[in-house]
Amino acid sequence: ILNVEQSPQSLHVQEGDSTNFTCSFPSSNFYALHWYRWETAKSPEALFVMTLNGDEKKKGRISATLNTKEGYSYLYIKGSQPEDSATYLCASGAGGSGGYQKVTFGIGTKLQVIP
């Protein structure tokens, strides 16, 4: 995998359903994996940053896992609510000069939760 890929590109779920989506990223020269939540007309906001293989992070009903060896991360939303409707962006931070990172974003997964 050369780029950050997210799937599906869009998703409609009923309120109360749980859902998940995938981010695939280059596993070579990996530094960090970011998840952002982006509502239309607003700026992306960070949800999680993960660095270690096997990392799991949780914030309320949203959680994420990381597999750096195979180059993927999952984002899970439990009991989706209409306010979860947004585009979820994944970004991979690769090795950069001096330990700082260039960050490459995927195109996002657009989630719509139907009341």
Next chain:
Amino acid sequence: GAGVSQSPRYKVTKRGQDVALRCDPISGHVSLYWYRQALGQGPEFLTYFNYEAQQDKSGLPNDRFSAERPEGSISTLTIQRTEQRDSAMYRCASSLGGSNSEQFFGPGTRLTVL
């Protein structure tokens, strides 16, 4: 200020004109990134700085695009001889730097080239 600010928020220009977009990062943030975002798409990397040093400009589409951050704080993205295809949302983000630093995004500048 408390967050990343960008100016102008909206810019309409005629084809062939030069534009300068400004980003004011969060105070103390080492890293500053510029992205271009097409409607409904995720941010596309353009360039980034650590302090005043431009570390990577591989995402700049051509030599009409340039960026600077002369004092390691405010940054300017300049587009010379604008073309209609340059129309997009231009966002900047800043972070503390390091492998696990979240990025804080500015509100963006919506550029329209007529």
